[in-house]
Amino acid sequence: MEKPTESGYEVFLSFRGPDTRLDIADYLYNSLIHAGIRAYRDNEELPIGEEIGPELVQAIKQSEISIPILSKGYAASPWCLMELVQMVECKEKWGRKIMPVFYNVAPSEVRYQTGSYGEAINLHINKRRYTDETIQNWKVALSKVGALRGWELKERGKGEFTEEVVRKILIELKKNYLAVSNCLVEMDDQVDQIMEKIGEQTTGTKIVGIYGMGGVGKTTLATIIYNKLSADFDNCCFLTNIRETKIESLQNQLISKVLRMEWPSINSINEGITEIKKRLSSKKVLLVLDDVDQNTQLEALVGQGECWFGRGSKVIITTRNEEVLKDVNLKHELTEMDFNHSLLLFSKHAFRRDHPPAEYIPLSEKAVEICGRLPLALEIIGSFLAGKDRKFWVDSLERLKTIPNKKVKSKLNISFEALEPQEKEIFLDVCCFFVGFDVRIVTYMWDSCKFFPEYSLEVLKQMSLIKIVEGNRLWVHDQLRDLGRDIIRERADFKLEKQSRVWNHDEAIDVLKRKEGTENVEAICLKFDHQSQCFFKKEEFARLSNLRFLRVECGDLDTNNIQHFSLTNWFRRNLPIPPNLRWLSLPNFIQHFPSTNLFLRNLLILSELKWLSWHRFIQYFPSTNWFRRNVLILQNLRYLSWHEFPLFYQLTAFSHMKLVILDLSRSKITDNWEGWNHLKMAKNLKVLNLTECRNLRGTPDFSSQENLEQLILRGCPLVQIDRSIGKLKHLTLPDEMDELEALTELLVDSTSITNIPEWKGMKKLKTLSAVACRSLSVCNFSGCLTSLLTLSLDNTRITELPFGNFGSLVELNLSNSSIRELPDSIGKMKNLRVLRMHCTHLRKLPSALGMLEKLEEIDAGNCRNLEEIPSEIGRLTFLRILRLSDTIISEVPKLPESLTNLYITTRSEMRLPDLSNLLILRVLELGLMSGTLFHTAPSLHWIGGLRKLESLMLCCHSLATLPSDVNLLSKLRKLDLLVDKLECLPRLPQNLSHFRIFGLMEKSIDLSYLEKLSKLEVNNCEQLIEIQGLEHLKNLKYLDIESLPSLVKLFPDSTNLKKLTGIWILNCPKLVEVRGQLESLEILYIMSCESLEKLPDPLSFKNIEQVLISGCWKLEEIQGLEDSEYLKYLNLRNLPSLVKLPDLTNCKKLELLNLVNCPGLVEIQGRLESLERLSIYHCGSLQKLSDPSSFKNLASFYIGESEKFEETLESEEYRDLKKLARPTKEIGRAIRCAM
Structure with missing residues (x-):
């Protein structure tokens, strides 16, 4: 491919x-x-x-x-x-x-x-x-x-x-x-140059600086390099938004990402430098520093490079300021794109293709010139113009043309001005505060402010003004961020007191100290360090009447000595809370909650508290009522440890959205604790510790915790594990489960467990199911589970089973596992009754199977490489069902007489087995696919002796004759003959209810004696001219006739089949007529019968519900539809001789009418009040509808290639109908068989 x-x-x-x-x-x-x-x-x-x-x-x-x-x-x-x-x-x-x-x-x-x-x-x-x-x-x-x-x-x-x-x-x-691949063509040379400089395969540490003006594609180029190199590094880190982030925070991110663990807060730059040197000096690191603007940032993050990181490390720096790279030896300047690639990038955003349509080429080229060939401008302006008409393009480009090329941000402003007010507010919020924030959290605030965030965010994304990157984080380009902040300043006439958003700490302090103007502030951010001494009066916060977002960063505060910071007293003195405050952000600010009388009426989010732990119920913890008034708190809580958790508390207070670890050890909770329902919100929970929860008898419903990896049940007196444990796709089974001595059933279906440990204590376990555990490859429970009755390991990677003392096992399922061989020790499973395999790697069954005296079912279907069946299988006197479908066995030994169901399909040449001893066989499917089989095998002389047979399927391409005594099978109800060369059909058992024949060579067959037949399928019988006796099949309900190229007629005139409800006739090119009176007919499908001229008696359409007639070139009319009161679907296609339809007024339930390629049809008669879908295509003579006002329920109307009717639609009478019409250019693909 x-x-x-x-x-x-x-x-x-x-x-x-x-x-x-x-x-x-x-x-x-x-x-x-x-x-x-x-x-x-x-x-x-x-x-x-x-x-x-x-x-x-x-x-x-x-x-x-x-x-x-x-x-x-x-x-x-x-x-x-x-x-x-x-x-x-x-x-x-x-x-x-x-x-x-x-x-x-x-x-x-x-x-x-x-x-x-x-x-x-x-x-x-x-x-x-x-x-x-x-x-x-x-x-x-x-x-x-x-x-x-x-x-x-x-x-x-x-x-x-x-x-x-x-x-x-x-x-x-x-x-x-x-995606970055859009610029790969343009950047190939750039990438090669940098890869050469950085020395992809060298062992030395290399630092490369990429510099150029904003919006030229530095971040994209760095991302491409990062993607190309990352596969060779175990320790990778991509630091973004460096200009806006404190150095200590960047140092913390670097260490955390490289070491892949949460790192404690770094209190000073020097401390960070020490930790980086100490922790990363032996690591081979791939590091990208994006948008560096100061030398101090480099000095604090990479130092001299080779001294700080291990050998082979690579560092990539992007910056607008070349001066920042004065100590970097390897530099690369990135300039504007060439014209051709600029046009390509612009086209991708404006037209979602590589080249503009011909009529838009001049305008597109003009746009590229105006954008100055900068990728960011091309992306924004292209997205802005996408889907707009030509006049809009011309007007917009004229506006852009008046802005000098150097003023890129001014050009981008045109996209901002096209936004709705609520979209503008969200964009400005992101630019000032929320780059890197989880969009799912911020949405709470925007939704409460009636900004319609779901819709607005999608508009912003489609216009390329924001992106949502990995981890649901908000991201905007630095130039767009600067644009947003400039807009804030311009709106305020560059007066701080008029700004709606204040993101700079010093400016925020200034605003709070002012006596005027603070009512304009909607959002503000304060950033304190451990040396800050700032005191606020009650009035200063009271003036923030429109504040909806407050962030106070106190990352370096000593929480053990927090009293010195006066903002804490804000809580203690119960200063007035801004009435419109939706979001209060206090990262690492408090670990003890304020008193219970704190009331934040409109607060939606109290964020950034990431770890909360206490043992025993603490007295100073707020009451449940406090939480109910202050909903959705602790949005970033990852770890909750609460030992001896009280039974009466329900965890309703906490947001579980980001909860990863929950430790409720030694708690009093029970099976019916109401808190389990609230924990269903913890979608990201990975660890649940229930150690020594002595009142717990069963596990909770895990259906919502699909990411759970560790379940700790040490010391729990469990007797039952909920079935939902099977939905835990990442669960590792704990060794402590060995202590669950009372457990009787364990279901871990569809999880990602890799092994089943050796449990010696689970003496009462009766059922163990690990179905669809596709990572499971090891089982170590040999001989331990002495009460086990059912073991299911289907769809696993198990390659071998350490069978031991499983004398109690009744059912073993190994289907679709990686088992290659069954051990002889399987013979010790004396109570085994069901053995299912379906193992594609299995080549033979062991002779030890003959020792399983109680075995009732062997299912080795789809064992595609199975070659050999042991003769010892004949000893299994209780064996009832044997499936050997889709194998390559070449010989079948003598089978036990107890068999009732036998399924054999082989792709190898095999001598036909003698099954004459299977006197109680009820179901036989024999598929012998080799073309030479029956030339060397004996005949089916024994078939007449299987008097108990109820279902028989014979599939063989070379079968030429069928024994005449097949008619002695008086209990036979279903017969399938799938052959190619059957010369003669013998008389069949009279009690047949289902008969299918495929590949008969006869010209005529008589089925009149099969009076109990309810379903008949006759397919691919090339010489068959007629099927006699159909009129006598009074119980026939379904008739399927396919690919009978010689068939001329069906049913005599006198046919009166009272129960026939469905007819399917396909690909019978010589069939001239379908006669008979079929009053119970509900479905009529006739396709590709080019010679058909006549349909069944008009009375046959009285109860019809679905009609599909297609490819009947000579059919001129369809009589009887005028009385079809139950008709729902009428689909007529490729009927060139059809000239008229009866009046359809009485078709009160007709919902769909499809007319395709009926060029002779002139008029559609009748009031079609229930019609919902109408399609007319290639009906060149159709001129009118008898009553166009009757289409009251019409929801969809297709029209195409029907010139006369399209002209009719222009008249006033058809005005309402025309409104529903689909464009004619689209109709070619709109029409397909509706049934």
Whole structure:
């Protein structure tokens, strides 16, 4: 598979027509188109047994994002499943995104193929139209896509849902275009030059400085270098926003990131220098310092480089000021981009493609010149102009042209002025205070201020004014940050007392001391160190009447001697709290809470307190009521340790959003403690310590803690572990679980455990399930679990089992594990009744199987490399079920007479086994795929002796004859004959209810004697001219006729099949007529029957609900629809001879009408008051609707290539209908079979 070239499409939409074509797929496709997103949706059905075409594969390859709409019937379509496989392959090879929509199905139903998805997969398996490998690929793709995060559409409105999807798609597309790869072509030479200077493979420490004007791309270039080098470094650190950050904080970040641990606060620059030298001198470090503006920053962070870091370290510095690099030997100047690459970058943001459309080339070139070929300006202005009309472009460029090239910020201001007021407020907040902040936290404040943050942030991102980077952190370019702050100053006429935001500490002190103007302040930041002595009066804070954000940084305060800092007395004296205050930020300021009478009425967030620990219930801790009044506190709390936690307290006071470690050791909590419900919010919890919680008998519901890695249960008298433990994907099983002597069931399904330790104390454990633990490779419980009844290790990486004394084991499941061989010790499992394998690496079964006297079921299906079955299997006198599907066995030994169900499918040449002794066999599936099999094997002479058979499937491409005594199988209800060369069909058992024949060579068959038949499928019988006796099948409900190229007619005139409800007729090119009176018919599908002239009697349409007729070139009319009061879907395609339709007024339930390529149709008659979807395409003679005013419920109307009707739409009578019409240029891909 070659890597796709430049995208022709941005989004690929995959869906199944009958479920969603004129429903959510229609809404979503048109919303994407209207948003300017190039979306692709396929417009053909997949011919049976064929692969999807190269055009469709290429569309999937080219699309940046694929959206499969996973409806209930999605997996029933091979077409959809093949698309899904392609999507997964593109995701894994090239990082394409898949964003699934779960449409009335649960993600788990898709992931694990249960419900309708399991039924569909089984149906594909049974039909044998696709190889086992193909079906396995489908299952893998469904599992992978089902595990992805997507949208669940249940009771949500379609309009609201599609708007959300389109917004997310726009953001994702924007992300793709803003990735550093956009500039890789332009920067290749720059990258090579720096890589040469820095000495990629050298062992010496190198420091390189990149300098250039703001917005020229220094950070992008540094990021590219960082990405190229990071794979060779264990210790990497990228420090951003250096100009705005205190040196001590930068030193702390450097040590913390390199050592990958939280480092204590650094109190002085000299202390930081000492710690860096001490801790990092032996480390090979990759370090980027972005936006350095002072020599002191370099001296405090890297010193002399080689002296501070280990050999081989690399340091990259970016700065606007070359003077900062005076002591750096390796320098690289970055200048503006050349014109061609500037145009390319501009086009990516303005048009989301590499080149502008022809009509926009002159304007785009003009824009590039005006932007001065600076990447930042190109990005901002390109995003600003995206999607605007030509007049807007001309006016905007004229405005930009009047601003000198050097005034880049003034050019960027044009994007700011285009924002709505609330969007401007958020942008200014970010520029002044929130660069690097978690957007999820800041949103609380903005939402309370009615700034509509969700929508506003998306607008800002689409206009490239802000970005949300890793960790949900807000980021703006330094030039945009400066622009925002300049706007604040300009709005205040450069008078400090008029500023709405004050971010500088000295200026903030000045504002607080003023007697006038403080009512203008909305947000303020104070930064104190341990030597600060600043006293505030009550009136000074009282004047901040409009303050909504207050940040007081006291990172260096001695919390044991905090009384000297007068701001603390603010709490103690209960000074008035600003009434509009939403956010109070006090990093490392207090560890003891104020008295319980503190009342912060409007406070939403008290942040930055990162560690809180106390043992026993402390008296001075605030009451629960205090927390209820001051909600959403402790937003940054990561670690909560509270030993001997009281039962009556419920943890309702705390925000659990960032909680990582929770230690409730020796607490009084019980199974039904109400606090468990509140802990469900702790989505990021990784460690839960419940040591010696003596009242705990069972574990809580872990379904919300999917990131939990350590669960400590030492000293807990547990008797039950909740099933939800299976959702903990990162859990490590603790050794202390060995102490759970009363535990009877342990389920750790779908977790990331790597081994199961040797538990010797769990003597009562009966069930151990580790299903889908894909990292599990070691089991050490040999002989310890003496009461174990059920052991499930399917879908693990277990390669061998240390079987010991498992004499009690009843069921063992090893399916889809990495087991290569079963040990002989398996023979000691004397009570084993069920053994399931499905192991692709397994080559043979041990002879010790013959010792398992109680074994009732062996499932070795899908053991694709299984070659050998031991003869000892014949000793298993209780064996009832034996599955050997999809193997390569070449011989089957004599099987035990106790078998009731036998499934054998092999790809090797195998002598047909003699099964004459299996007299109680009820189900037999025999798939012998080798073409030479029956030429060397004996006949099926024994088949007539299996009188208990209820279901028989024979699949063999070379089977030429079938024994005549097959009709003696009086209990047979289901018969599948999948052959290619069967010369003659013998008389079949009269009690058959399901019969499928594939590949018969006869010209005529008579089935009149099969009066109990309810489902009949006749496929790929090339010489079959007629099927006699259908009129006598009075119990027939479903008839499926496919690929019978010689069939001429179906049903005689007298046919009166009272129970027939569904007919599917596909690819019968010589079929002339379908006769009969079929009064119970509900579904009629007829496709690719080019000679068809006549349909069943008009009375057959009385109860019809769905009609699809396509590719019937000679069909002139469809009688009977005028009385179809239950008809919901009418889909007529490629009917060139059809000249008229009956009056559809009585079709009171008709929701969908599709007319495609019906060039002779002149008029649509009737009042269609219930119609919701109407499509008209290539109907050149259609001129009118008999009553255009009747379309009261019409929600979607497609029209294209129908000239006369398009002219009719211009009349006043059709005005309302025209408003719904989709553009004619889009209709080509809008029409597809709706069923």
